[in-house]
Amino acid sequence: MPISLPDLESAIRAAxxxxxxxxxxxxxxxxxxxxxxxxxxAFAGKxxxxxxxxxxxxLKNEIAQMHAFSQKTLTPKQWEDQLAKGSA
Incomplete structure (x- = not known):
């Protein structure tokens, strides 16, 4: 069964x-x-x-139903730095 984008978003935002x-x-x-x-x-210091x-x-249940999954996890400071460099 395919995973929906709203399901992924809800799971992440709830956690x-x-x-x-x-x-x-x-x-x-x-x-x-x-x-x-x-x-x-939440990623600060990790x-x-x-x-x-x-x-x-x-997302273990959702990932188990996917063929491929990739992620990029950043702190707000890291995100701002990437935006400033134009590499986001």
Whole structure:
């Protein structure tokens, strides 16, 4: 069963305070390949691995139904720095 973008968004927003969230369905609408960018203060002080493990655990049921899933997790400061560099 395909995962919907609103389901992913709801799960993420219910778990952590989100400053910015992008969810891209890279599967042309079939819901089997998503890329996300999550910006949250909840990631402050955590390694990239810890952030990814957190998101993987949060979305484990949804990810289990996907073919592919990628994520980028940033603090608000890291996001601002990327925007300033033009690489967001």
């Amino acid at each position: 952590i305070p989100v400053t910015h969230l992008e969810i891209i369905d890279q599967s042309s609408g079939c819901g089997e390949n998503y890329a996300i960018v999550v910006v949250s203060e 390694t990239t691995l810890a952030r990814h493990r957190f998101i993987n655990e949060l």
